[in-house]
Amino acid sequence: MAFSERFLDELISRNEISEVVGSYVRLVKRSGSNQFGLCPFHSERTPSFSVSSEKQIYHCFGCGKGGGVINFIMEIENLSYPDAVAFLARRANMELPDENGDRELRSRRERLIALNRDAARFFYQNLSKPAGRAVADYIAGRGISAASVKTFGLGAALDSWSSLCDEMQALGYSATELLDAGLAAKSSKTGSVYDFFRNRFMFPLIDVRGNIIGFSGRRITNDENERKFVHSRETLLFNKSRFLFGLNLAKKSKLGKIILVEGNVDVITLRQAGFDNAVASLGTSLTEEQARLISNYTKEVVIAYDTDSAGKAAARRAIDHLEKLGVSIKILSVPGNKDPDEYIRKNGAGAFAALLSGTGNHVEYRLEEIKSKYALDTDDGRISCLKEAAEMLSTLRSQIEREVYAGRMAELLKISTESMMAEIKRASMRRVRDAKKQQERASRPVSVFRPRERSIRFDNPVSAAAEEGVVRLLLADPELSRETDGLQKEDFSSEFLGRAFLYIKQRCDERRPVSVSLMSSEFTPEEISHITLMMQRPAPVSSGISAMRDYIGVIKRERLLAKSKEDIQDLMELNRKYRESKGLEDKDGKEKH
Numbered sequence: 143m144a145f146s147e148r149f150l151d152e153l154i155s156r157n158e159i160s161e162v163v164g165s166y167v168r169l170v171k172r173s174g175s176n177q178f179g180l181c182p183f184h185s186e187r188t189p190s191f192s193v194s195s196e197k198q199i200y201h202c203f204g205c206g207k208g209g210g211v212i213n214f215i216m217e218i219e220n221l222s223y224p225d226a227v228a229f230l231a232r233r234a235n236m237e238l239p240d241e242n243g244d245r246e247l248r249s250r251r252e253r254l255i256a257l258n259r260d261a262a263r264f265f266y267q268n269l270s271k272p273a274g275r276a277v278a279d280y281i282a283g284r285g286i287s288a289a290s291v292k293t294f295g296l297g298a299a300l301d302s303w304s305s306l307c308d309e310m311q312a313l314g315y316s317a318t319e320l321l322d323a324g325l326a327a328k329s330s331k332t333g334s335v336y337d338f339f340r341n342r343f344m345f346p347l348i349d350v351r352g353n354i355i356g357f358s359g360r361r362i363t364n365d366e367n368e369r370k371f372v373h374s375r376e377t378l379l380f381n382k383s384r385f386l387f388g389l390n391l392a393k394k395s396k397l398g399k400i401i402l403v404e405g406n407v408d409v410i411t412l413r414q415a416g417f418d419n420a421v422a423s424l425g426t427s428l429t430e431e432q433a434r435l436i437s438n439y440t441k442e443v444v445i446a447y448d449t450d451s452a453g454k455a456a457a458r459r460a461i462d463h464l465e466k467l468g469v470s471i472k473i474l475s476v477p478g479n480k481d482p483d484e485y486i487r488k489n490g491a492g493a494f495a496a497l498l499s500g501t502g503n504h505v506e507y508r509l510e511e512i513k514s515k516y517a518l519d520t521d522d523g524r525i526s527c528l529k530e531a532a533e534m535l536s537t538l539r540s541q542i543e544r545e546v547y548a549g550r551m552a553e554l555l556k557i558s559t560e561s562m563m564a565e566i567k568r569a570s571m572r573r574v575r576d577a578k579k580q581q582e583r584a585s586r587p588v589s590v591f592r593p594r595e596r597s598i599r600f601d602n603p604v605s606a607a608a609e610e611g612v613v614r615l616l617l618a619d620p621e622l623s624r625e626t627d628g629l630q631k632e633d634f635s636s637e638f639l640g641r642a643f644l645y646i647k648q649r650c651d652e653r654r655p656v657s658v659s660l661m662s663s664e665f666t667p668e669e670i671s672h673i674t675l676m677m678q679r680p681a682p683v684s685s686g687i688s689a690m691r692d693y694i695g696v697i698k699r700e701r702l703l704a705k706s707k708e709d710i711q712d713l714m715e716l717n718r719k720y721r722e723s724k725g726l727e728d729k730d731g732k733e734k735h
């Protein structure tokens with residue numbers, strides 16, 4: 143029996159892996175995000191069975207078994223795949239669906255994308271109608287050019303309850319589709335549907351593939367009773383925490399970095415002023431997913447948030463997420479608490495460029511933050527401040543940087559630079575020790591690189607390592623799928639990895655969910671175990687995109703090499719046949735005299 147992906151996705155999310163495993167295995171938390179326990183599938187005294195809540199997989203470094211939550215139940219309860227799904231459905235109080243909705247889901251997504259496109263066209267055309275005049279005037283008043291209106295596909299939602307619904311229904315879209323796209327809402331009294339966005343300045347939300355997946359609408363009046371911004375709710379297409387406004391354009395920038403701003407309008411006016419590399423999260427502080435998305439395109443981010451306390455808190459969270467991904471961060475503070483849009487309008491693009499080049503770095507910013515937390519006129523306050531500052535400074539890679547800031551902090555705290563440096567060293571050694579432990583655990587599987595299962599042995603380990611890399615990166619970040627567009631299943635030296643690649647890529651491209659758990663219906667337990675093994679490797683040091691390009695380069699090169707070897711063999715065979723036919727050689731290949 144096949145289950146719809148939507149159902150399985152929900153089943154998996156309602157059966158958190160460490161909870162399910164935890165009812166069979168006593169799990170202990172260790173450093174990092176993994177939990178460990180004694181493997182239930184082989185006998186052992188020291189725990190080598192790991193569960194990652196982050197990746198929603200388990201893997202045993204002893205016997206090599208691994209998979210998602212469905213595999214675990216199949217294995218431990220000795221159940222078939224459909225029975226394991228039924229088991230987990232019961233556990234989560236879910237009803238089993240009766241048919242396969244996959245194909246239906248895919249065509250629904252395509253319909254919603256088309257509907258969004260038509261809606262965006264309608265909003266755009268409204269700008270030249272009398273009814274759209276108020277929004278058009280507002281746009282002009284904000285200094286947004288006609289070219290920008292076109293580039294961003296901006297538009298107007300009319301001051302009406304049904305203009306969009308009427309127009310879209312005339313184009314053949316149903317009321318349900320309008321609701322599913324988040325473009326309409328349903329009256330609880332009458333049950334009729336009406337336009338969700340009314341009398342607003344409309345921004346289509348375009349993903350990095352160029353699909354319109356939702357909308358933002360800004361109010362054009364000063365009416366405080368209306369929300370300033372309204373965004374599409376979560377739909378089949380749209381997930382706010384994984385979206386950045388303007389990234390579809392900023393990713394093509396030649397400026398080499400990305401500017402993170404608060405508002406959609408900032409993105410637009412920055413672009414008009416020549417900064418084509420700005421992105422905005424929709425009114426929320428940067429999420430982990432958004433940070434990862436950014437790190438795919440750049441290793442340098444300038445944060446240009448407002449300098450009020452909300453902006454500061456948002457900047458701090460953004461720094462936390464980006465730093466973990468090895469992105470270098472600069473903080474831009476615009477004088478006079480202005481947002482970039484206002485600043486550029488008053489002072490011009492040149493002044494903003496000057497601000498950008500003189501951006502203070504995040505170390506100073508963070509030290510300021512730490513200092514402001516403690517009462518430095520008390521001993522307790524100074525000691526706590528010293529500890530936290532040392533902890534932060536120990537994360538800096540450059541020794542010179544450490545010394546410079548240690549000196550400044552020491553002066554402020556009225557201690558010697560030596561004792562400040564000693565404290566930093568202690569914090570740093572603690573960090574190295576933890577990292578080493580984690581590295582040891584992560585690198586263990588590399589020594590057992592070859593799969594145990596004979597059917598998935600690799601002929602070409604060089605290519606296979608890169609092929610694994612491609613699969614691993616795709617599983618970690620489906621957005622990287624675009625990078626793999628030229629790659630064919632046939633380029634893979636390993637049949638199994640080629641199959642895994644194709645399976646994951648198709649799902650990424652169709653914006654369907656991808657996870658190890660979802661794969662268990664189409665891959666053998668041995669194959670799934672090998673995938674979980676691959677996922678234990680440390681993440682690449684470089685950005686996801688460049689790592690992906692490197693892997694693909696290796697695969698293509700190895701493929702060419704293999705092909706030229708075959709060609710040479712063919713050529714030699716041809717030559718041998720020729721000589722044979724001319725009687726120059728006998729059957730054993732020895733030349734005749």
Ligand SMILES: [Zn+2]
Pocket residue numbers: 181182183184191202203204205206207
């Ligand atoms: Zn085991």
